[in-house]
Amino acid sequence: MLTAEQAARTVAGILATQRTDGAIPWFRGHHLDPWDHTEAAMALDAAGEHERAEAAYDWLARHQNPDGSWYAAYADGDAGEPTDRGRETNFCAYLAVGVWHHFLSTGDETFLDRMWPAVHAATEYVLELQQPGGEIGWKREDDGTPVNDALLTGSSSIYQALRCALALAEQREEPQPDWELAVGRLGHAIRSHPERFLDKSRYSMDWYYPILGGAVRGAQARERIDAEWEQFVVPGLGVRCVLPNPWVTGGESAELALALWAMGESERAVQILKWMQHLRADDGMYWTGYVFDDDAIWPQERTSWTAGSLLLAVAALGGDEATTTVFGGEHLPTGLDPDCCR
Numbered sequence: 001m002l003t004a005e006q007a008a009r010t011v012a013g014i015l016a017t018q019r020t021d022g023a024i025p026w027f028r029g030h031h032l033d034p035w036d037h038t039e040a041a042m043a044l045d046a047a048g049e050h051e052r053a054e055a056a057y058d059w060l061a062r063h064q065n066p067d068g069s070w071y072a073a074y075a076d077g078d079a080g081e082p083t084d085r086g087r088e089t090n091f092c093a094y095l096a097v098g099v100w101h102h103f104l105s106t107g108d109e110t111f112l113d114r115m116w117p118a119v120h121a122a123t124e125y126v127l128e129l130q131q132p133g134g135e136i137g138w139k140r141e142d143d144g145t146p147v148n149d150a151l152l153t154g155s156s157s158i159y160q161a162l163r164c165a166l167a168l169a170e171q172r173e174e175p176q177p178d179w180e181l182a183v184g185r186l187g188h189a190i191r192s193h194p195e196r197f198l199d200k201s202r203y204s205m206d207w208y209y210p211i212l213g214g215a216v217r218g219a220q221a222r223e224r225i226d227a228e229w230e231q232f233v234v235p236g237l238g239v240r241c242v243l244p245n246p247w248v249t250g251g252e253s254a255e256l257a258l259a260l261w262a263m264g265e266s267e268r269a270v271q272i273l274k275w276m277q278h279l280r281a282d283d284g285m286y287w288t289g290y291v292f293d294d295d296a297i298w299p300q301e302r303t304s305w306t307a308g309s310l311l312l313a314v315a316a317l318g319g320d321e322a323t324t325t326v327f328g329g330e331h332l333p334t335g336l337d338p339d340c341c342r
Helices: 004-017 034-046 050-063 089-093 095-106 109-127 152-172 177-192 204-212 218-232 250-262 266-279 304-317 321-328
Strands: 082-084 137-140 146-150 238-240 247-249 289-291
Touching: 004 034, 004 304, 034 050, 034 089, 034 095, 034 304, 034 321, 050 095, 050 109, 089 095, 089 109, 089 137, 089 152, 095 109, 095 152, 095 321, 109 152, 109 177, 146 152, 152 177, 152 204, 152 321, 204 218, 204 250, 218 238, 218 250, 238 250, 238 266, 247 250, 250 266, 250 304, 250 321, 266 289, 266 304, 304 321
Parallel strands: none
Antiparallel strands: 137 146, 238 247, 247 289
16 A cells, blocks of 8 residues: 555655644644544554654643633634634544544553543533434534534544543543443444434445444444445545545545454455555645546645545554554443443
8 A cells, every 4th residue: 555655755744734833734724623633643643753643632732612622623823713613522522532542652641641631621512412312413603502413424433532531531540420321322323323313425424434433333334334335435546525426535535444444344445545545646645535527636735634544544454553442442442332232
């Protein structure tokens, strides 16, 4: 898939995007969002750039709102002013995944202690929007109004984050029984109640994210992937972002590869990653997407999160322990899951 030199150039591209204050925008001059910022930081840890990853997490700790949330977008500039004051639950939850990944990568207890208050506050913020059926409301508006409609992709990402938050709590010997209940209810909703989520089935993320987030595995995962494979996968190019658009994207391709690895389909994962290399730019970064009907790169941007998702997929396939633990999920707490003993 990648030579060591090629991987190093991709890592260097993310490092060049990161600001001196630790923030990692999509690309220089564009905004930062907390989820993609965290994904890029995780890729830096997988590449051994632990100090730079830690700086990214410290940026999040400094910019956390009093209610435990972050805004959906921040400008690329010294002030880092928010440009979207919505507070999305999956963006806020994902810190737990990054912090657990960093701790597994470094064993740094001091870092864990420093970040625990931010993880705890973010998790509590997210769970305030959990609905009676277990799903998680999408966000709060700028004025604090909750948006209780739930997104399957977002809730699947939150499921992984809650399990990582529980792992952090266990490491600190601070039991969180309410979180255990919450993650069990959420996993059951994802697996068994699609009607509780907005219909976004045109988007490939809704197809693979229940697997990537760890809620769906085994035979159910294989059935899910096989049912939509021909609709979303374009041989030789990668994964469509949304049907029926003739647009394959690097982020979705790399994330599908990571989901395939997690369900034991490493050969198909490698194939997808090889296909997406047509999006690789000369500087080692990756174009966001390609419109194959027009033979055109679109949009004209090379994003830190596309590069980050590719590096995480490569790290998982290469056996990086922290990455395999976080995305494999076998050693993450499951909470009080009503489906676990069926």
